[in-house]
Amino acid sequence: MKHTRVAVMGAGKIGAMIxxxxxxxxxxxxxxxxxxxxxxxxxxxxxxxxKICLDATDENKLSLALxxxxxxxxxxxxxxxxxxxxxxxxxxxxxxxxxxxxASTAFVKSLAAKSSAAMIPQCGLAPGFxxxxxxxxxxxxxTLDTIRMCVGALPQYPSNSLNYNLTWSTDGVINEYxxxxxxxxxGALILVPALEHLExxxxxxxxxxxxxxxxxxxxxxxxxxGRVKNLSYQTIRYxxxxxxxxxxxxxxxxxxxxxxxxxxFENALPATLQDVVLIFVTVSGEKNSHLFQQTYASKIYxxxxxxxxxxxxxxxxxxxxxxxxxxxxxxxxPQKGFVRQEDIPLKTFLDNRFGQYYRTxxxxxxxxxxxxx
Numbered sequence: 001m002k003h004t005r006v007a008v009m010g011a012g013k014i015g016a017m018i019x020x021x022x023x024x025x026x027x028x029x030x031x032x033x034x035x036x037x038x039x040x041x042x043x044x045x046x047x048x049x050x051k052i053c054l055d056a057t058d059e060n061k062l063s064l065a066l067x068x069x070x071x072x073x074x075x076x077x078x079x080x081x082x083x084x085x086x087x088x089x090x091x092x093x094x095x096x097x098x099x100x101x102x103a104s105t106a107f108v109k110s111l112a113a114k115s116s117a118a119m120i121p122q123c124g125l126a127p128g129f130x131x132x133x134x135x136x137x138x139x140x141x142x143t144l145d146t147i148r149m150c151v152g153a154l155p156q157y158p159s160n161s162l163n164y165n166l167t168w169s170t171d172g173v174i175n176e177y178x179x180x181x182x183x184x185x186x187g188a189l190i191l192v193p194a195l196e197h198l199e200x201x202x203x204x205x206x207x208x209x210x211x212x213x214x215x216x217x218x219x220x221x222x223x224x225x226g227r228v229k230n231l232s233y234q235t236i237r238y239x240x241x242x243x244x245x246x247x248x249x250x251x252x253x254x255x256x257x258x259x260x261x262x263x264x265f266e267n268a269l270p271a272t273l274q275d276v277v278l279i280f281v282t283v284s285g286e287k288n289s290h291l292f293q294q295t296y297a298s299k300i301y302x303x304x305x306x307x308x309x310x311x312x313x314x315x316x317x318x319x320x321x322x323x324x325x326x327x328x329x330x331x332x333x334p335q336k337g338f339v340r341q342e343d344i345p346l347k348t349f350l351d352n353r354f355g356q357y358y359r360t361x362x363x364x365x366x367x368x369x370x371x372x373x
Contacts (some may be wrong), residue, residue, distance in 0.1 A: 135220065145284045183221065212234055
């Protein structure tokens with residue numbers, strides 16, 4: 001069988017999950033890069049897997065290691081996006097990442113204009129799948145009034161005052177709590193502060209709060225500019241979390257000392273595999289000359305895959321970027337230039353072998369729930 005070789009940047013939780021999903025399908029081979037040899041050694045040996053210890057910030061060395069690869073899939077922190085993206089462009093290979101950082105995505109878009117391959121940032125859960133869902137719902141409306149997008153990766157069994165456990169990148173969490181958030185208000189594309197616009201709702205009988213965070217909207221604000229009156233993205237947490245974070249980041253000014261906050265979080269908040277991903281999108285507007293509202297809501301739980309237990313955020317993040325990669329490989333996405341998440345049809349995504357982890361008709365993966373606001 002002919003293998004499609006993919007370069008995966010990063011052998012951490014998400015990078016390792018991406019590698020596992022790709023290799024399980026047998027038609028992919030992977031060249032995984034990480035600057036930490038110990039991290040690479042944790043990955044099981046395979047004839048389809050090549051492990052390379054390399055500093056990804058050295059874009060010249062990296063670009064020389066990429067020829068022969070179909071694409072670069074980055075699971076590295078957002079602040080390494082520029083070097084990896086440039087290396088992919090120099091090597092002439094497709095580029096995909098998981099960044100939630102607005103500035104990093106703008107940089108990728110600027111490079112895409114002169115790239116000979118496709119550049120597809122924000123391929124995770126949020127940004128990523130959430131934009132695919134929102135755009136799919138929006139397409140069924142004659143006119144759009146309000147789109148509200150909410151996502152949360154939460155412990156199933158919270159046990160501290162933050163009601164939170166580390167389930168993915170600490171750098172990413174802190175960044176989205178600190179940076180300005182893109183939104184559309186009264187038809188205008190604006191920036192709003194993170195941690196503001198606190199709302200409460202219940203989902204499947206459990207109370208939650210949501211508030212502004214950066215990056216989750218992706219490029220959807222630009223895409224729907226002029227079509228939607230109000231558009232926002234919020235992170236979902238258990239009640240009380242937002243107020244504590246405002247105290248830490250704003251009153252104690254830890255937003256100016258992010259490395260210190262990271263050390264505090266990683267020493268005080270335990271990780272967990274027992275998590276749940278919440279996806280909640282509501283669109284209102286005009287259908288058949290009547291004001292109408294449509295909601296997509298689902299919960300995706302941690303689960304066992306091939307005998308190993310994985311967190312829901314690992315599964316959803318890795319499955320999403322693998323699905324986009326697979327669609328690109330099968331010529332179902334543009335092969336050159338900047339590709340937005342909302343350009344991907346929801347049905348095409350869910351019908352993909354990796355996208356099936358998001359399907360709400362599969363009881364093992366997720367369930368559709370009734371919503372009370």
